[in-house]
Amino acid sequence: MINFNGNIAQEDNILTLNRAFLYGDGIFETVKIVNGKILFLEDHYFRLMASMRVVRMMIPMDFTMEYFEEQILNLVNQLNISASARARITVFRKDGGLYLPKTNDISFLINAISLGNKGYSINTNEYEVDLYKDFYVTKQLLSSLKTTNKMINITGSIFAEENGLANCILLNDSKNVVEALQGNIFMVSGNKLITPPVSEGALNGIMRKQILALAKKVEGIEVSEEIISPFDLQKADELFLTNVITGIQPITKYRKKEFKVNLAHLLVQKLNESISEN
CATH class of the missing domain: 3.20.10.10 (D-amino Acid Aminotransferase, subunit A, domain 2)
Structure with missing residues (x-):
């Protein structure tokens, strides 16, 4: 399952016109969730907002930190993995255009997987x-x-x-x-x-x-x-x-x-x- 623009849906193929696929016209955040809480939430949200501004993406008025948090947690709760999970939110410009996009409006997609441990541990094996x-x-x-x-x-x-x-x-x-x-x-x-x-x-x-x-x-x-x-x-x-x-x-x-x-x-x-x- 994925969260696509706020809707929980079965995973499907990305459309061939998707600009993230065609031109790498996208940015993303990978977050860790522990016990239903996104670690370092503010830092992730503000970095995403700053990145969107740098690449001239239009930030929707309702794309608040609370909305960002809600959309990620909605998915991990649906997947029943909120105890310990990794989630990625990818933001990309909507379809249209070649190098010059037809719009700076955005879509987003969230996917998540379960993690084995809640806290951080140290791996001292050969690296x-x-x-x-x-x-x-x-x-x-x-x-x-x-x-x-x-x-x-x-x-x-x-x-x-x-x-x-x-x-x-x-x-x-x-x-x-x-x-x-x-x-x-x-x-x-x-x-x-x-x-x-x-x-x-x-x-x-x-x-x-x-x-x-x-x-x-x-x-x-x-x-x-x-x-x-x-x-x-x-x-x-x-x-x-x-x-x-x-x-x-x-x-x-x-x-x-x-x-x-x-x-x-x-x-x-x-x-x-x-x-x-x-």
Whole structure:
């Protein structure tokens, strides 16, 4: 089942005139639901609204945060998976036009699946990554949005599978570290926690925002948004990835370097505490 423009219906083929399919003319949010509650609801909603404005989509007057929440929860309740679920809302311009759309009015589609656990846990199994250098992320505002054009992530995922890697690290056109295929990247060097700034082309991640806020409350940790070079990764004490579904995923190996998971453990604990308090 899906939620298409507010109507719960059986899943069906997307029409061939759909602009998200034809041109990648769409943006999306992936949210985690626990016990009937959307985690980080405000952050997801306001990022979606900001993204719609950037790409010149018309935001309907009734597309409030309460409506956004209601539509997602309607679907997960119908599917009886509200205890723990992953939902994706994709917003796209209505059919019509070629590169120039005939309208900036939007449609949306929501789909959802059940998740196995409610809280965030940490996976310390071997997780090896390497650089993906076939294509590069451009340093521009569009790179920070969750658009339906994810060809770099797709080809990078195929490269990772072909080479026995758990993930790949993406670089920008200045050959600096941007993020991973499925999330933002953080580097621990001494008492410093560093992540690339959004201006480098990094996704403006929801979990990235939570981790930055939580880490600033950890005594003895300096938090910074700085440019990271591939060479810096090999000097790091710890590397981990973040996204709203997984939480924190430690990187155990990059090339010949193996990493600790100390701060990742602490931040997962604090993340779960912050969720239970809200």
